[in-house]
Amino acid sequence: MKRSVLKFGGSSVSDFLKIKNLAGYLKSRIENQEQLVVVVSAMGKTTDDLLTSVSHLTAKPNELDLAMLLNTGEQQTISFLSLALNDLNVRTKPLTGYQAGIETRGNHLKSKISSIKADFLKELFESNDLLIVAGFQGFNEFGELTTLGRGGSDTTAVALAAALDCTCEIYTDVTGVFSTDPRIYKDAKRRELISFEEMMEMSALGAGVLETRSVELANNHSIPIYLAKTLSDEKGTWIVPNDQMLERKAVTGVALDKEMAHVTITHPLETKAFLTDLFSELEGSEINIDMISQIQNKDGLQLSFTVKESEESVLNDLFDLLKKSYENLYVTIETTYCKLSVIGAGMRDMTGVASKIFNTLLTSNIPFYQVTTSEISVSYVLDEKNGEYAARLLCQAFDL
Amino acid sequence: MKRSVLKFGGSSVSDFLKIKNLAGYLKSRIENQEQLVVVVSAMGKTTDDLLTSVSHLTAKPNELDLAMLLNTGEQQTISFLSLALNDLNVRTKPLTGYQAGIETRGNHLKSKISSIKADFLKELFESNDLLIVAGFQGFNEFGELTTLGRGGSDTTAVALAAALDCTCEIYTDVTGVFSTDPRIYKDAKRRELISFEEMMEMSALGAGVLETRSVELANNHSIPIYLAKTLSDEKGTWIVPNDQMLERKAVTGVALDKEMAHVTITHPLETKAFLTDLFSELEGSEINIDMISQIQNKDGLQLSFTVKESEESVLNDLFDLLKKSYENLYVTIETTYCKLSVIGAGMRDMTGVASKIFNTLLTSNIPFYQVTTSEISVSYVLDEKNGEYAARLLCQAFDL
Numbered sequence: 001m002k003r004s005v006l007k008f009g010g011s012s013v014s015d016f017l018k019i020k021n022l023a024g025y026l027k028s029r030i031e032n033q034e035q036l037v038v039v040v041s042a043m044g045k046t047t048d049d050l051l052t053s054v055s056h057l058t059a060k061p062n063e064l065d066l067a068m069l070l071n072t073g074e075q076q077t078i079s080f081l082s083l084a085l086n087d088l089n090v091r092t093k094p095l096t097g098y099q100a101g102i103e104t105r106g107n108h109l110k111s112k113i114s115s116i117k118a119d120f121l122k123e124l125f126e127s128n129d130l131l132i133v134a135g136f137q138g139f140n141e142f143g144e145l146t147t148l149g150r151g152g153s154d155t156t157a158v159a160l161a162a163a164l165d166c167t168c169e170i171y172t173d174v175t176g177v178f179s180t181d182p183r184i185y186k187d188a189k190r191r192e193l194i195s196f197e198e199m200m201e202m203s204a205l206g207a208g209v210l211e212t213r214s215v216e217l218a219n220n221h222s223i224p225i226y227l228a229k230t231l232s233d234e235k236g237t238w239i240v241p242n243d244q245m246l247e248r249k250a251v252t253g254v255a256l257d258k259e260m261a262h263v264t265i266t267h268p269l270e271t272k273a274f275l276t277d278l279f280s281e282l283e284g285s286e287i288n289i290d291m292i293s294q295i296q297n298k299d300g301l302q303l304s305f306t307v308k309e310s311e312e313s314v315l316n317d318l319f320d321l322l323k324k325s326y327e328n329l330y331v332t333i334e335t336t337y338c339k340l341s342v343i344g345a346g347m348r349d350m351t352g353v354a355s356k357i358f359n360t361l362l363t364s365n366i367p368f369y370q371v372t373t374s375e376i377s378v379s380y381v382l383d384e385k386n387g388e389y390a391a392r393l394l395c396q397a398f399d400l
Numbered sequence: 401m402k403r404s405v406l407k408f409g410g411s412s413v414s415d416f417l418k419i420k421n422l423a424g425y426l427k428s429r430i431e432n433q434e435q436l437v438v439v440v441s442a443m444g445k446t447t448d449d450l451l452t453s454v455s456h457l458t459a460k461p462n463e464l465d466l467a468m469l470l471n472t473g474e475q476q477t478i479s480f481l482s483l484a485l486n487d488l489n490v491r492t493k494p495l496t497g498y499q500a501g502i503e504t505r506g507n508h509l510k511s512k513i514s515s516i517k518a519d520f521l522k523e524l525f526e527s528n529d530l531l532i533v534a535g536f537q538g539f540n541e542f543g544e545l546t547t548l549g550r551g552g553s554d555t556t557a558v559a560l561a562a563a564l565d566c567t568c569e570i571y572t573d574v575t576g577v578f579s580t581d582p583r584i585y586k587d588a589k590r591r592e593l594i595s596f597e598e599m600m601e602m603s604a605l606g607a608g609v610l611e612t613r614s615v616e617l618a619n620n621h622s623i624p625i626y627l628a629k630t631l632s633d634e635k636g637t638w639i640v641p642n643d644q645m646l647e648r649k650a651v652t653g654v655a656l657d658k659e660m661a662h663v664t665i666t667h668p669l670e671t672k673a674f675l676t677d678l679f680s681e682l683e684g685s686e687i688n689i690d691m692i693s694q695i696q697n698k699d700g701l702q703l704s705f706t707v708k709e710s711e712e713s714v715l716n717d718l719f720d721l722l723k724k725s726y727e728n729l730y731v732t733i734e735t736t737y738c739k740l741s742v743i744g745a746g747m748r749d750m751t752g753v754a755s756k757i758f759n760t761l762l763t764s765n766i767p768f769y770q771v772t773t774s775e776i777s778v779s780y781v782l783d784e785k786n787g788e789y790a791a792r793l794l795c796q797a798f799d800l
Contacts, residue, residue, distance in 0.1 A: 016456035050476075056416035057480060058487035065486060068494055069479030072472040076450075079469030080457060086465060087458035094468055098498075099543060143499060 003035040003125075003166040007135065007157035011173050012230040013077050014044030023084035025231055030090055030129045037121070037164065039135045039157040040081055042073025067108040067147045071096070074134035074153070082132050093128040097137025097145075102156065104138035104146045110286075111138050111146040113155065118163040133160060151211035158214045162221035170210065171230040176237030177202065177209055179400035180254040185392045189400060192235070194252065195242045201343045201377045202253055215239065242345065250353055251344035251398040256391045259309045262334040262369070262381055263289075267326060268300035274326055275301075281318050287311050291339065291372045291379055304370055306381065309335055337369065338387035341379040342394055354378055360397050366390050403435040403525075403566040407535065407557035411573050412630040413477050414444030423484035425631055430490055430529045437521070437564065439535045439557040440481055442473025463508040467547045470509075471496070474534035474553075482532050493528040497537025497545075502556065504538035504546045511538050511546040513555065518563040533560060551611035558614045562621035571630040574609055576637030577602065579800030580654040585792045589800055591652065592635070595642045601743045601777045602653055615639065642745065650753055651744035651798040656791045659709045662734040662769070662781055663689075667726060668700035674726055675703075681718050687711050691739065691772045691779055704770055706781065709735055737769065738787035741779040742794055754778055760797045766790050 006026075013019050029036055050069055054061050075096055082094040101117025124131055135153025138146045148155050154170060161168035177199065178188040194202075196219035200212055209227060218225050219241065228236025267274055282289060289305040296302070307315065312333055319331045347353050357378055361368060366389070370381040382390055394400075406426075413419050429436055450469055454461050475496055482494040501517025524531055535553025538546045548555050554570060561568035577599065578588040594602075596619035600612055609627060618625050618639065628636025667674055682689060689705040696702070707715065712733060719731045747753050757778060761768060766789070770781040782790055794800075 016453065020457060053416065053480070054483055057420060057484045060487070061483050062486040065479050065482040065492075065494060068496075069476060069483070072475050072479075075472045075475070076469060079465050079472075080453070082465040083454060083461050083469070084457045086462040087460070092465075094465060096468075096545075145496075 001033055001035050003037070003164060005037045005039060005157050005161040005164065005166060005168045007039040007153060007168065007170045008041070008230060009153060009170075009172050010041040010044050010046070012171055013040055013081065016080070019043075019077075019080050019084050021231060023081060023088055023090070026085060026130060027088045027090050035125050035130075037131045037133060037160055038081070039133050039153055039160065040074065040077045041135045041153040042070075043077050043080075046073040046076070063108040064144055067111075068145045070109075070147050071134070071137050071145045074136050078132045078134045085130065085132075091127070091129045092132055093124050093130075094132045094134075096134050097156070098139040100131075100133045100160075102133075102138040102159070104140055104148070108140070108144065108146045110149040111140065113138060113148070113159045116159060116163040121160075121164065151214065154211055154214035155217060158217045158221075158223060158225065161223045162217065165223075167224050167226065168218065169226040169228065171228055172209065173229065174209060175229040175232065175234045176227050177239070177253075179252060180391055180395050181256060184256060184388045185254075185395045185400075188395060190235075191237050191252065193238050193240060195345050196239060197242050197376055198252055198343055198345050199239045201341070201374070202255055210239075250347055251342055251400070253343040254391050254394050254398075254400060255341045255343060256387050257339040257341075258384055258387060260306045260337065260339050261309045261312055261315075262306050262337045263304065263315065264332045264334070265303045266300060266330045268328050271296060271301045274322075274329075275303075277322060277325065278303075281322065285311075285314050285318060287314060287318075291370060291381065293370055293372065306339055336384050337381050338384040339379055340382055340387055340390050340394070341377050342398070343377045345376050347376050347378075356397060357394060360393050361390060364390070364393055366393075401433055401435050403437070403564060405437045405439060405557050405561040405564065405566060405568045407439040407553060407568065407570045408441070408630060409553060409570075409572050410441040410444050410446070412571055413440055413481065416480070419443075419477075419480050419484050421631055423481060423488055423490070426485060426530060427488045427490050435525050435530075437531045437533060437560055438481070439533050439553055439560065440474065440477045441535045441553040442470075443477050443480075446473040446476070464544055467508040468545045470547050471534070471537050471545045474536050478532045478534045485530065485532075491527070491529045492532055493524050493530075494532045494534075496534050497556070498539045500531075500533045500560075502533075502538040502559070504540055504548070508540070508544065508546045510549040511540065513538060513548065513559045516559060516563040521560075521564065551614065554611055554614035555617060558617045558621075558623060558625065561623045561625075562617065565623075567624050567626065568618065569626040569628065570610065571628055572609065573629065575629040575632065575634045576627050577609060577639070577653075579652060580791055580795050581656060584656060584788045585654075585795045585800075588795060590635070591637050593638050593640060594652065595745045596639060597642050597776055598652055598743055598745045599639045601741070601774070602655055610639075650746040651742055651800070652746075653743040654791050654794050654798075654800060655741045655743060656787050657739040657741075658784055658787060660706045660737065660739050661709045661712055661715075662706050662737045663704065663715065664732045664734070665703045666700065666730045668728050671696060671701045674701070674722075674729075677722060677725065678703075681722065685711075685714050685718060687714060687718075691770060691781065693770055693772065706739055736784050737781050738784040739779055740782055740787055740790055740794070741777050742798070743777045745776050747776050747778075756797060757794060760793050761790060764790070764793055766793075 078094040082092045085092045103115045104111035105114045106112050135156040136147050140146050157168050177191045177194050180188045182188045199215045222241045225239040289307050291306040293304045323329050366386045368380040368382050372379050478494040482492045485492045503515045504511035505514045535556040536547050540546050557568050577591045577594050580588045582588045599615045622641045625639040689707050691706040693704045723729050766786045768780040768782050772779050
């Protein structure tokens with residue numbers, strides 16, 4: 001009997017009609033002699049609503065309490081979906097993260113999965129047609145409830161597929177992976193197949209259909225992921241291990257990230273101590289930085305990097321603190337820029353990609369302020385107003 | 401250090417301001433060198449709202465799913481209260497029924513507590529000022545989530561007090577126990593002290609401040625209960641073991657139950673078989689009956705009893721079924737009656753109580769249709785329209 005893990009996000013279960021329709025779809029899969037583990041998120045905006053409620057009680061919520069509170073969102077969804085499936089005579093077993101044995105380590109709100117009771121889950125199929133597991137949830141070594149952080153339900157699904165050694169289907173409100181955002185370039189092509197490596201670059205670079213973390217996990221365990229639109233007949237995209245990629249185009253995607261800020265720091269002296277302090281503060285505040293460029297010359301240090309635009313106020317606090325220890329520290333945080341990335345696993349084997357991008361931007365008079373490259377991507381910092389136009393030009397240039 | 405279990409019902413935690421105020425009150429108790437276990441219910445109408453949601457999905461909800469869903473209500477309250485207390489620097493440990501080790505047996509929705517991990521809870525006080533336990537919740541031998549049924553949070557609180565061998569304070573929106581409902585008789589006196597036995601009669605007879613079940617549990621373990629109004633300076637009522645009652649008035653309370661139906665059954669033949677079938681059907685439908693009177697003479701059987709008015713439609717179905725097996729079965733269900741009960745633990749030792757009630761009703765021309773007596777109560781079935789007037793007359797007669 002074929003076994004699969006299926007994951008449905010918050011927008012796929014945002015009201016009771018959607019839950020009923022989903023139950024009908026799952027029943028049809030069961031009747032097709034499949035064994036399904038269904039992972040669901042909290043309904044619609046439930047998690048955000050709970051966070052708003054918390055703000056009435058405290059400005060600095062305790063992590064343990066908050067994880068316990070957020071856990072109720074997914075627990076409600078698994079109950080509702082199980083009620084709807086039982087109404088259709090499907091024998092279900094709804095399981096919280098704790099009940100499914102999803103053990104985690106670390107921070108209550110950004111936990112990492114350390115183990116899953118796979119044998120227990122397999123046994124449950126002896127008396128159930130379908131298991132429903134609450135996404136996003138886990139428990140730690142003290143028996144306390146934890147959450148896996150935003151996008152955590154994808155991680156739950158991939159981790160379950162890895163533990164049960166089966167494929168993972170992730171359903172959202174988009175139809176698979178496109179070479180670029182179809183809202184930017186209407187002729188963007190849907191990819192039938194994409195490698196984990198490319199998908200990771202796409203996610204990390206802002207084309208966030210799937211969290212990088214869950215793609216990494218799938219890559220580590222070679223679990224193929226099928227990404228498609230919930231209850232739709234449109235075909236989705238298979239994300240597969242790199243060695244399963246037959247076709248290999250040089251360039252396979254263009255990702256545009258407008259929600260970024262570009263930080264430039266200049267300091268005439270004390271470079272080493274300053275950098276140590278800066279990176280330890282950034283780590284302490286859990287700020288991820290990207291596109292790091294560092295120049296050091298007779299005028300001192302010049303350091304640039306990009307961060308999420310939402311981190312701007314945390315960054316301002318952080319630099320205010322650093323300025324107390326470092327005189328003559330000069331910082332600019334620019335939020336009118338965007339990051340444009342060109343991605344392709346074949347890029348490393350082929351020449352001319354970087355120069356083709358360079359020429360495309362240059363001949364169209366689009367200035368750029370920073371460039372960084374990885375093995376399978378090239379990223380440019382541009383003015384936000386030029387972002388979409390540049391993305392379209394590059395899609396045309398690479399026939400995406 | 402004095403240890404107590406405190407229980408706050410849904411109306412005491414129905415909004416965030418109430419939760420904040422409750423947190424402030426609990427902090428003041430902690431500062432007074434007390435060890436507290438706080439049991440809370442779901443906020444306000446949460447449980448009812450969840451049940452309404454379920455009706456969108458299925459007409460016959462699966463018990464396991466429903467118990468899992470309802471559990472989220474209390475889990476949210478313990479999280480919110482813990483967040484509010486942590487904001488005041490009180491070290492809390494919020495615990496679901498599962499985490500508190502509240503093991504149950506039986507039906508998922510009407511479970512009975514079989515054990516509580518008292519030692520584990522005591523150890524938690526080594527690193528916490530206060531434990532917050534979700535009321536109403538438990539788990540069964542299969543690790544499935546269960547609920548204790550309506551009023552279950554009181555049961556959780558009393559069971560915790562029994563396991564920890566301490567007193568139990570139950571806070572609601574009424575100020576303790578009155579000799580009768582103050583809405584009926586404005587001069588009704590608050591009782592400072594009442595015995596478990598009297599309280600059980602009061603509860604069972606419709607003056608439902610506390611569920612009978614939790615009073616029984618407190619009685620079995622001799623756990624004194626203090627019943628008072630949430631965050632109020634008004635004194636409440638201590639409910640204590642019978643042998644701790646010093647004063648013993650003959651009559652201590654008058655309870656009026658208007659939400660009752662009076663059933664009269666007549667059948668000319670086949671008495672024994674019919675009664676066996678009737679009581680097994682009533683048990684199967686989980687209908688509690690009260691005030692049973694049975695007369696058997698040459699005209700056959702005449703049986704009367706009272707039930708909750710809300711059971712009327714279930715009863716009608718039940719009698720329709722019985723009429724198929726028993727011809728000449730004649731049933732009337734009267735909903736315009738009420739039940740008036742006079743309660744007092746001292747009643748059994750003193751004479752004249754029944755005759756005083758009898759005379760009071762008779763001289764005021766209040767007809768009654770049935771009378772039953774127990775060791776510590778006398779109940780009358782009257783016309784509903786006479787109920788409140790009769791209650792006031794009896795309160796005056798017995799100086800309540």
